[in-house]
Amino acid sequence: MIFDSMNEWLSKAGYFSLTLLIVTIYGLFVGALIERIIAKVQGRIGIPYSQPFINILKNFFKRTAISHGIMFYLGPVFRIAGGIGTLAFIPVIYGNEMFSNFSTAGDLFLVIYFMFFGQLGMALGAGESGHPYSAIGIARGLSQMTAYEVPFALAVISIVIQYDTLSLTEIVAAQQGGWQNWTVITNWVATLAAMLALLGMTGYSPFDIFLAPQEIPIGPPTEFHSAYLSLLQTNRALFGATKLILFMNLFFGGATGWGELMIKTFLIYMVAIIVGVAFPRFRVDQAIRFFFKIPTLIGVMSIIYAQMLLTA
Amino acid sequence: MNMLTDIPISLIVLCSGLGLILIGMWGMLTQRNIIRMIIGFSLMDTGIHMVMVSIGYVTGGTAPIINDAVPIADAVNRVVDPVPSALVLTAIVIGLGVTAVMLAFAVRIFKARNTLNIDECTESKW
Amino acid sequence: MVTATITDLLLHPLGIYVLALGAGFLIPLFDRAHRGSAILVFLLALACMVGIAGFNLFGIINGATAIDIETAGIKPPFSINLRFGLLEGGIVLAVNTAALLGAWHYLPRLKEHASALLLYLILVMGINGMVMTRDLFNLFIFIEITSIATYALIGMERSGSVLAAGFKYIVATSIASAFFLLGTIFIYYQTGTLNIDDIIANQELISGPIGFIATLFVLTGLLIELKPYPANGWGLDVYETASTGIASLISVGVSAGMFFAVYKLLPLAGDFLHSIAFIGGLTFLFSNIIGLKQDNTKRLLGYSSIGQIGLLTLAMALLAQLDSQVDIQSQMYLIVGGLFVNHLFAKAGLFWLAGLVKSSSIRGWSVISKRRGMLLLLGIMMTALVGLPPFPGFWAKWELVMLLASNDMFGWISLILLGSLLEAAYLFRWFSYAQQSVADDEQAEIPVSFWQPLPVAIAVLLLFATSYVMAAVMQVASPELYLPLVAGFALWLIDGVHGRYKNLPMLVAVAIGGYLLTKDLDGINSLFSYLLIGGGLLVSIAALYRKDDRKGFYPLLAVLLLSLATLLRAQSSLEFFFSWELMTLSSYLLITLGRDGAKPALSYLLFSLGSAYLIFAGFAVAYGATGSLLLSSLGNSGESMTMIFSLLAAGFIIKMGGFGFHIWLPDAYAEADDDFTALLSSVVSKAGVFGLVIIAAQLGVRSDIGLDPAYVLGWIGILTATFGALMAVFQEDLKRLLAYSSMGQLGYIVTGVALMSHLGWVSAMYMTVNHFLFKGILLLSAAGIILRTNQRLMYKMGGLIKNMPFTFTFTMIAIIAMSGVPPLTGYGGKWMMFNALMDKGWYWIAALAFFSSAIAFLYMFRLLQTVFLGQRKLEHHELREAPAILLIPQGVMIACIMVVSAYPKLLLDPLSAAIDPWIANTLVWEGTAMVTNFGYWNAPMIMGVVGGVWMVPLILLLLISLTLKIQKVEQFNIVFAAERPRRPEETHYAYNFFAHYDRAIGFLVRPRATAFWNTIVEWSHTTASSLRIFYNGNGQTYALFVVMYFVAMFLLNGGLAL
Amino acid sequence: MIKRIFIFAMLALMAMIFFNLVANYTENTTLSKLGHYYADKGPQELGAPNLVTAVVVTYRGLDTLGEVTVLFISAAGVGLLLRRTRRNQDDDKGLEQGDRAEETAGVHKPASEIVETATELLLPMVVLFGVYVFMNGHLSPGGGFQGGAIIASGTMFLLLALPESHISRLMIAITESMSGFSYVVVGVLGVFLAGGFLDNRIMDLGTYGSLFSAGAIPLIYLFVGLKVGFELSAVLDRFRKEDTGPV
């Protein structure tokens, strides 16, 4: 589909900016909320809700910065562009033209591949910082990514078989009409595989080795600070939320309104959090092997399951 | 007595010739001494010549030379086949030539290695 | 005859004998008078023998009838007669020419003794006699003349080993001639005649046990002289020890005479033909296997000789078996003659070279690495011997295999191909030793004057000439087909010029030649012509960055690129195969020019030849099924389609480095010259894709039975992609990493082709173009990096972004494109392929494709990180950017990537149009978006959105930067746990980058394929050892084998039933 | 031992094959096609009463030429193999000056007087007989080879009786070469003057049964006889010389 007038482009861009704003704020807010919940579990009060916002502002207000080179400078830009772009290709609210963003540019496949964009850019930026820990962190992160990508890909193939489409809008549409139509019910095997992959994607324990503050000070962003860091932090919230929205669309029937979206994504997030607070950290090779075992097996079964659904 | 005369003369030569070939081969294959091998070869060669001669024999024939005993007109019925005789002549000379060269080799081998044992001439192999 | 004049006599074939004998008898006298005059007489006589043979053969070719020479003024069969026909003339001319050239080589030794001169002369005459005589007993005499002369010449050397070998030779051959004589006399006993024609005419008289045994005696006697396995140890010993002058004559001349003697008697062979074929095949295969384990130069040549004669015997016997079915006389001439001439000149030339080099082991041949001319001769003769184009052996093997195929003799075909492959293995192993240059002081120059290798050079020229004649006879000698060679030759003439600008004439030649060759093409071929020729030229421009002379590089490059062009325009499988082999050969030689190129090039060549032979077999099956050589008739092959498809596809897959057959690829890519690696990966590998597409179009699409192989192909492709990527992850060497990456990317393409759907093919072709673009960029960047750093190990680099910003940028864009991240081109290919896979229901392959593209991120990032990012080494601080001439082609390709990324329709429309004739178009466009059954892809829009979302944070950051004091810092200004880095080497995390990945799933990529192929090598060596236990060096054992050979023939042919 | 058993088995099998030949052999009762032709036409065509000679010299003249060649090259070969080169002398240390005196004095005991005398008496007769045999080859049993061999036996006599006797190499070489060459020339003349190569009818067939008849056969036999005789002598001579090396 082509936009024949500048106007339409601009209005699209405007609506998307709104989506972006909401999702970013929501992402930051959920981050704080989760922190507070964890604090409650630990018997603490925890950070104020405003803390993530203050942190970002503080970093913007830093008065000095250094640069290791052009890629170091552009790394955070790539990173957040990846986040924004991913969101741009996902229809956020079902049935709402306003919030369907630029999803006409590409399908689910585009979203999945575009997720790499930011990671690659960030990796380049971190790489130029010349810090060995950054490189180690990236090496670990990328390795882990290849591992969780397997069950996720299998789950995606499974639901593509199931719904016979790659279009996110159509996948959500197929899940409308009550919770019993959600993928999590109709194709629970695929959902299970994908949720296990989500654990790896969110980077919480037990799959947080690539950040590992205790051994390789927070990994890739070790050298990033000031304004760079605030971009990264913004992206972390935004991108996290975007992934949740993607999962919601794929497996949990999407959302017809912002409220539904927030509740659903929060609950999906909670899965990762609960697992995260309950389990210790895997070594990276253990993590990789883990993903290649049970989640992959479940993913394989999900494809068989989808084929059975199709023939049934 | 009867049996013996029934056996054609050429068959006896043929058998002897073939036997000689076998003996010659035996010599070539088992005797370690190069000179003895050459003797084996000569025996084999001679055996072949005997076989050739025997093949040319025609029952009751005589030497293929036309003289008083063998008139031209009757030559066809009286003489043995001249062809094997001619061939054997050639074969003998060739055998001689080969034997000469073999002996020359034997001389040289003895000079070069001070032995005539074929088992010690195995340096080129595989 | 009564009115004959002296001139007539001298030009008559009889003159050969008169001259040889007359001169032979008189040489001792001349020698007494003056040694020089004896030599002169000797050479004159030989030259006249060549002249007479040539003159008469010329006459026969121009329509004169075969010349029958009668003696004694009596008609045969009552007198001996000789015949000089087409075949006899050819062989005599060839043998005499070889003998003359050999005399040149051998003269320094020959002229020491007048006897040697006359022996040589009479030896040659004896061979002529063996060829021409039509009398069985006379044949025996000529055999003996030849043999005795040979014995004496062998004995001329005085060392103990030569004498021992000579004696073994005498013993064995004398037993063989005893057999022959016995057989002759019994045949005479039964037929009453000695004239061969008469015997054949009265064949029915040879009957009963005596007839059987007599025939067997005669045939075995001759066959043993051809040194069949295992009764050939005596021959090998002589080859090994005798001087090369006589060894070459035994190998080519004496064997030729014996061979032709067998040929003459073939009509008598009847039921024995099977055994003869079997013996020939066995000898060919086994001696080539044993050759693998041989290091002694001359003995190696001996094995090769015996193998070649075995092949000739096999071909002759098989053709004779077919003789009753069809009239194949002309093919017989072509095949046997071609193989014969090929063997004759190539083997003789190799022996002569061996005589000049005087290195007993092939490992010592590096002494000629500096003598480019001799190396060239060596290479050419090996090429000819293996049967690669454009030499006679190639045409002959082609004809032979096609003929066998049309008679369903596939077992023999595989034997011939296997044997040829083995032969190539040991010959080119030798060549690779010869190429290894040694330090100047290590080995002295070999004292060879300009004139000494001249006979070898003439032999080579004769090979070329024969080849052209054969091609003309086969009606394939179009100038187009030979254009690559001609261009290569022309460029070779100016190769002596110093400097890099030799590249320019090469580019011009390829551009013009390529245009002429490909201008008429359409469809897929046309598309590939843009890619292969245009792309090839683009990448070749970069070759200008090398300032050294690069002897041989540009001519070979021209041959390679133009042979790609001829490949594209090939109409028949013969043309295709010709070009294919030419391409293989030229690329092999180009790889050998690389730093440590010899060894990897050898494995490249062997795998390529293996693949070529599979393709050959495939074409053969197709010819057997359709009776046509046209590529377009492949589709009519009916039931054999699956077979043909599998064979051809396997061939192309090997050439592309498919899973399991990939072990040649990294080494070859890594060790080739850097700019040539770019060409190999980005352009030459596409030849395999082209082949695959062609056969898929001809076979895969048309048939339903083609589906199963296609599915297998799809799996092979995706496994290649996955394992290629996995192995790339663990590489430390920049070029090896890119090599494995190349392998992986080609795997996707294979899968795309295997899909046999429109979308699948479009995706495959689209990826092909893309792969050209980004692999070209990456490898040219690598060339620049290696040029500057003088280093291939990535962990020894780092931080080069500061020195080489352009190279970095190009590499980065190429990597983003390759990784499939939107918005650049890679995404489109992956998207289309994924859709096509889902469409086809190949879900598992789709999943693996996902996985492998994820793995690809690992090595791609690693490449950027360890080379360009991280810590810069101290010694790299002063490096400059890569030369502009390297960057320009990259820039062009970057521009292409950008355009295609934004408007893929520009590329997809022609691709789709080219595929339309084969598969109905299923592409649906909605505006700029492509729509499939599953999803949609709007490339311009993606480009716009990504550009937009990228600009927003950038502007934001720039604004903030205005208020900040950003300090540019140096590489050690990093947080280092409150310490300071000491050395860049310690601080650059680069070595064993994915150690953890290795711990996790590294077990998948343990070099099993390498181990497998090593086992194969080991196994063949073990086989070779056990096959050669018969050659224990004992003369009596050899003699025993000769006897056993006869007995075995007797038993095998049912002798017990008599 | 295994090898010996193997050899025995092989020879046994060979014997079995030979037995097959013998068992199926029947003696000829008539001449073969060729034999018949030669016996029938030979005397008229060639004028040689000795059919074997006719076959040897003319019908299968090429064989004979080859045969002569074989002998020639084996003599040359033996000469080549047993030659004394400077290199060879270096090998044979202790024989610094390879002079004839030592060679001939060598290890041979001089022959007894009886033998010497007998040789002196018989030698001319032996040679004469040899000449007779080859000159009458076309009439009676015998021929060039036989005659040549007889002449060579004379040489053998000489060498046994007078080991020191010196045979002129030059003479041998000239005779050898010239007789061989002449044979070829005679053969070639056949092309011009008669039916073909080696045709004996270049000269008048003469009176049937007389000495100078049967065309060129006596001439050819002359050359062959000389050549064979001298070649065999040369071979003997060469072996003798070589045999005097150090032991």
Next chain:
Amino acid sequence: MKNSLNTDDTLENSGLTEEEQLLFSNARPRAYEPYPIKAVEDFANWARANSLWILAFGTGCGAIELRPLMTARFDANRFGVAGRPTPRQSSVFIIGGYASVKTLKRIIRSYEQMQGPKFVICLGICPINGGMYFDSYNTINQFDQYIPVDLYATGCMPRPEALVASIMALQKKIKAGECDGANRYVENFDWYKANQKKVIKNWDMPDYNW
């Protein structure tokens, strides 16, 4: 991209070998100015005060007191305090008690690598006068001779409560715009360096660790 040789802007880095000079920046640190608009500066200070990221670098025995800060009992998270493993992202450096010469070197490095504005809190007596180790050859007696200090929390050791109190005091100070230690360090850079180099003998690092 070499730094210019202007002596005003560059440092000598005489502690480094010639080779190493290539690898470290020799730029002289520069002071930063507050935002020209007062309200913006105040807002920025508020944000800075409420997001105090402490460098997780325990320099002395007092570091043990930092740990309880994050526990349920004290929960410094409430005040926007968080630990940061890298100086680049930290804004507060808590000197945990006595500093030996060896540690001082690391403290200087880490401090210089933090981005301004940055704050230093000293724990205990030792940074003030050496405390019970005052006569050791190896103890820094007067810490603010080497690094500008914003706040002292005295005692031996001060309890976590005291630490919380000092953080709150620091927040107040920041909000008031009184914490300009980073700028002071830049302005008196040569003095600080001279002091540092006086005690640190093996000065194998650049003069300013960017």
